[in-house]
Amino acid sequence: MGITIKQIAADLNLAVSTVSKALGDSYEISAETKARVFEYATKMDYKPNPYASSLKRGRSGNIAVVLPEVSDSFFSSAIDGIEKVAQEKGYHVMVYLTHEDVSREASIIREFRHGRVDGVLMSVSAGEKKPDHLQDLSASDIPVVFFDRVYEEIQMTNVVTNDFESGYLAAKHLLSKKCKRLAFLSLEGNLEIISHRQKGFEKALSESGIEGREHSIIVLGNDEQENLKKLASKFKSKTRPDGVVGSVEKVAMQVYSTCHALKLSIPKDVKVIAFSHLAIASLLNPSLTTITQPAFDMGKMAATLLFKSLDKKGMKPETIVLKSELIERDSTRM
Amino acid sequence: MGITIKQIAADLNLAVSTVSKALGDSYEISAETKARVFEYATKMDYKPNPYASSLKRGRSGNIAVVLPEVSDSFFSSAIDGIEKVAQEKGYHVMVYLTHEDVSREASIIREFRHGRVDGVLMSVSAGEKKPDHLQDLSASDIPVVFFDRVYEEIQMTNVVTNDFESGYLAAKHLLSKKCKRLAFLSLEGNLEIISHRQKGFEKALSESGIEGREHSIIVLGNDEQENLKKLASKFKSKTRPDGVVGSVEKVAMQVYSTCHALKLSIPKDVKVIAFSHLAIASLLNPSLTTITQPAFDMGKMAATLLFKSLDKKGMKPETIVLKSELIERDSTRM
DNA sequence: ATGTCCCACGAAAACGGTTTCGTAAATAAG
DNA sequence: CTTATTTACGAAACCGTTTTCGTGGGACAT
Structure with missing residues (x-):
């Protein structure tokens, strides 16, 4: 281990407390002594023992x-x-x-x-x-x-x-692209952040007000295989969504996998927008429209x-x- | 903060050392006392102060x-x-x-x-x-x-x-795809791992022995913009590589960006293989051949x-x- | 000369554990 | 009944710092 304050004190013929105060640049210590202590401390590469400091200071x-x-x-x-x-x-x-x-x-x-x-x-x-x-x-x-x-x-x-607003804008974005059957890919577990996004999504849909539009909420979990199965069944059905909002990065990737597997074209068959921070979103196949958080x-x-x-x-x-x-x-x- | 060992000792009319030993399941303490201490400790949700233990035990x-x-x-x-x-x-x-x-x-x-x-x-x-x-x-x-x-x-x-071997296999792979001008995208800074990969790459090339094949080493750095400029100039030249090995994930992404920007087709114009662990390599445009490390x-x-x-x-x-x-x-x- | 103040430092008590050592009581051995 | 040994616990030192509280000595005022 490194040198201790006690050792410094002994070597310089000072009291432990003096050394401690000198290192803390206390007003109680003369400039002269401080200099002596500092010099020796840096020479010996002294660093206070973190446990001892923590114990005493409570931080x-x-x-x-x-x-x-x-x-x-x-x-x-x-x-x-x-x-x-x-x-x-x-x-x-x-x-x-x-x-x-x-x-x-x-x-x-x-x-x-x-x-x-x-x-x-x-x-x-x-x-x-x-x-x-x-x-x-x-x-x-x-x-x-x-x-x-x-x-x-x-x-x-x-x-x-601004999750609510982002969810709203995401849905708006899909609607502006003529999507008719929107799906929100949610995440199980009652996360507020997800429900805000979802509420924004739903607000946009209710505002759009046009009949003949449907939307659904697909709740996914933490098990990737399960999710893929669930997505596949949704996307195989006749009323499969033609526009989806991925509430987190992971589910967007799972939608991509599913569409690849089912030979569904993004964006022709399904348009995808997702909350994601992927630096490489632009390199995906196809490049992914994202709501990117800072x-x-x-x-x-x-x-x-x-x-x-x-x-x-x-x-x-x-x-x-x-x-x-x-x-x-x-x-x-x- | 939580309760201390001293407090437990006081509450149970025991010495501090007794409590400490009881909690440590020491043979010196009777089963009866241990039980008493354990029960009280768990009831009070006692956890040893990490600084104090660390200071004394040195861990x-x-x-x-x-x-x-x-x-x-x-x-x-x-x-x-x-x-x-x-x-x-x-x-x-x-x-x-x-x-x-x-x-x-x-x-x-x-x-x-x-x-x-x-x-x-x-x-x-x-x-x-x-x-x-x-x-x-x-x-x-x-x-x-x-x-x-x-x-x-x-x-x-x-x-x-097995970096050497992987570099070797990566180059072999490109050669088997009829690439003529191979490039190894290195990383500045003398990393051994990179030079092993590069040596494997070079070995494959020297083994192939066929004239008319060139290879180059492109050294990239930590500054993305710099790298993109360097890559663009390489890929614009007449002797641009038609097969590249990315030594790390980051540079592979930069090659993708460059090719997208220059409208070069992967894999038609340039084949790319990279050391990468990307879970989404298969979702890239195009999906990326990788050497995936565990x-x-x-x-x-x-x-x-x-x-x-x-x-x-x-x-x-x-x-x-x-x-x-x-x-x-x-x-x-x- | 005496009292007061400040300066620069030291002694010692914490912080909350662990560990060594000592010791009273209980038990075993003689 | 005495002596040796074990059992179960307590007292105290210690880990390395920080902080409080003294204290000796010089400067200053009275």
Whole structure:
């Protein structure tokens, strides 16, 4: 291990407390002594033992990021943004994956109450509504910022996008492309973010008001094979949708797979628009029309808010809304 | 915060040491007392303060994962594997991104010497060869496992894939598709993994021995715009390659972009094969022939090896080689 | 000369565990 | 009944910092 403060004190004939204060640039210590300590400390590459500091100060210098998964490009970009801010602030990032498993999420979160991290960034996992652990977490004195997948029941700091509006625009977009049978590909688990998108979708449809238009909600889950089966049966039926809104990246990919397998042409037979952050959406076959969230900036923003409330406790919860962008590509061209 | 051991001791009229030993299931404590302590502890949801334990025991329960980036699907899958093993073992995962910046990598690593993590999993960043910090790290008493992007100069535990062979097979594959002018898209920064792939590529070419075939090495960097410019100029020239091997996922995507922009047809004008882990390779336009590394398993393996050497110090360095798989898709079909 | 103030530093008590060592009581051995 | 051994627990040191509280000595005012 590295050198300790005790060792420095001994080597310089000082008291431990003096060295500690010198390193902390305390006014109690003369410039002369400080210089002597600093020089020796840097020479010996002294770094305070993180456990000892944490134990004494009650702060760890760590933040937790709790996510459903990391393979989704939205989440990986968000991590990118979070890590950047954290590194600037000298914080360390601990990553926890829930894989949409609420009980795992709960047990992860429970650990946080006993120290280890000073704050939590979180995107909640889908699953039966069991908010007890979230409630507990928010009730604890450790600050939490939710991003993207928030949980509105509890009053917390949130970073979200304009999901309702985006869902609305997505449906509008499909309607403007003459789609007659729209489907919204939902995700099981009562995520608010999904239901907002869905409500926007439904509003656009009810506004359009024209009879002869149908729409359906297809609820998909976490099991890819199951989803593909379900999609295949939907797309084989006579009343198959001719325009779909993918509520998350994953399901859009599954629609692509299904259409490829069934030899359905996108966009001729089915037009597809999806909430997705894929950098390579433009390289897909066909290129995918997306509603792209500012994932990196959301991560940065969430982290920034977290650090703000770490700096001064007792901040009021606020909700930041960032804008998504609809980027039209071939998958919805007429 | 949670309840402390001291509080438990007071509440049960026991000494602190007794409680600690009871919780540790020490033989010194009677079954009766243990039961009493256990019951009370679980009732109060006691968890040991991680800083205090770490300080005393000299172990943190954290491991570090140091990566160039997280947006690459190889790395995100690897994290997935790592996190899974860590969670099973009760360890916590700290993620650090270098963004291919060697000096940042160095400063990140330097922190590790002073505690905070018990072990390090690492994929080194490209960049001028400055192995001092890696040398230091491996010389320290904290175990390190390199995966994928290893640094062979120092004798360490490595988890890699059969890169030479894969590079060889990639070139063979293109040759079998009648490509005449092959290009290897390299990455600046002297990564061994890249040079292995390149050497395999070159071996296949030299074996083929037929005159009239050319090959070139195109070295790309970390700046996407620069790369696109470089690629465009290469692909505009009369002797543009008709078959390329992308050494990493990112450059393959850049080739796609370039070809789309220049209206070059893949695979008619240019055949593309790339080292990539993209789950959606099959959905690209056209679907991409890949050499797919077992990213998830590599992460799992690396983590497993790390924990093994955490359990018993002084393990011999070993190198595990996992096999990549060549999956042919449309981007190289004749 | 005496009292007051500040300066620069040291001693010691935390933080919350773990671990070593000592010891009273209970049991076994003689 | 005495002595040795085990059993079950407590006291205290310790991990490396931070922080509170003293304190000796010099400067200053009275």
